[in-house]
Amino acid sequence: MVIFAGMIAALFSYICNKWVLRGLGDIAIVVVVPFIEEALKTASSIIIGTSTIGTHFIFGLIEGIYDIVNSSKSIGKWAALASIISHSIFGLVTYLTIKVGYSIYWGIFLSWLIHSTWNWYITKYV
Template identity: 55%
Template sequence: MIAKIIMAGIFSAAFAYLCNKIILKSFQDEGLTIVVPLLEEMAKTTFAIFLKTNIIGTHFIFGCIEGIYDIMTSSKKIGKWAAVASIVSHSFFGIVTHLTYTKTNYSMIAIIVAWIFHSGWNWYVVKKI
């Protein structure tokens, strides 16, 4: 079970990393607040469902990987707080996705609800920076 969660987290993070590089070059702030959150929520949830594993755990692993990236690419002061924010926020999005999916049994509805939260978070972060 844990191996599948880790695999789903790694696959979704790798997929998102490759796509996000293209998206951010093409769309800048709109990409970060609209397109990237949708892509990430789709990747995390789709890989979790495809591998028949835990949605929250997959989102958590994704957040940890993003947190490591934050530490490696930011200053020490900003990087560690960005890493904490990545882990906490993606875990929260995982909880939202899981709860919505278990209530509706529709992965697309769960992805859309998590996307709204994720977009709102990214919009807030972009406006504060």
């Protein structure tokens, strides 16, 4: 079920992100896209009843495959590794936030904040 949850989140994120990027451009990469992804990953794991960390990991794996296919050889493998690690960390943050007693909304908010900061850093300095 975790693979299914990750695939659903990746599919819906891909569709939503394309639409948002067309409408908002670069600001979407830092602000809106991370929110869409964190909300969809967490929601799909909760609705399907599977591992939040695992769902985020599968999402990162799918994004990593996308990175390899759509990036240069020199960048693709590193982007893929960064996708897998970063999305797993976002999932861990979400899981731990919920585990210690905060709501799902706080989990999504904190992972969105970290994801947003990560995307800002990557787009500004890398």
